[in-house]
Amino acid sequence: MESINTIGRRKKAIARVILTEGKGQITVNHKDYKEYFPFKQLHYVVDQPLNLLEVKSKYDVKVNLTGGGIKGQAEALRLGIARALVKVDEEYKPKLRSEGFLTRDPRAVERKKPGQPKARKKFQFSKR
Numbered sequence: 676m677e678s679i680n681t682i683g684r685r686k687k688a689i690a691r692v693i694l695t696e697g698k699g700q701i702t703v704n705h706k707d708y709k710e711y712f713p714f715k716q717l718h719y720v721v722d723q724p725l726n727l728l729e730v731k732s733k734y735d736v737k738v739n740l741t742g743g744g745i746k747g748q749a750e751a752l753r754l755g756i757a758r759a760l761v762k763v764d765e766e767y768k769p770k771l772r773s774e775g776f777l778t779r780d781p782r783a784v785e786r787k788k789p790g791q792p793k794a795r796k797k798f799q800f801s802k803r
Contacts, residue, residue: 679762683755686783688743692755696765697735699725703752704740704744709740721756724757724776734760756781 676696683690701708708721725731738755740748757776761768771777785794
């Protein structure tokens with residue numbers, strides 16, 4: 676198997692994923708993912724698609740992450756890994772789809788409007 680390239684996005688975060696056969700190492704920006712993501716909850720988010728299919732020790736994942744915060748980056752990485760696994764074997768798709776790992780979360784920050792302090796908040800109205 677040659678390397679498989681995919682991309683995952685969430686909010687402003689972009690994860691470029693390279694999946695190869697290996698021993699289960701996940702490297703994010705030249706660091707181990709457990710070092711890059713400081714919380715166990717984020718480790719769980721990143722591992723979800725690999726653990727669901729029970730292929731964690733079968734593939735090495737190399738990732739280039741940019742933009743956003745750590746939660747958005749972790750979820751972008753999860754989408755990128757899931758897309759790469761579908762490219763490896765099309766039979767993984769129904770399982771990943773049912774768990775929602777192949778759906779890009781479209782929610783993002785709403786823009787600030789002119790004449791308002793924030794996107795929806797208004798300045799206090801004074802009648803007199």
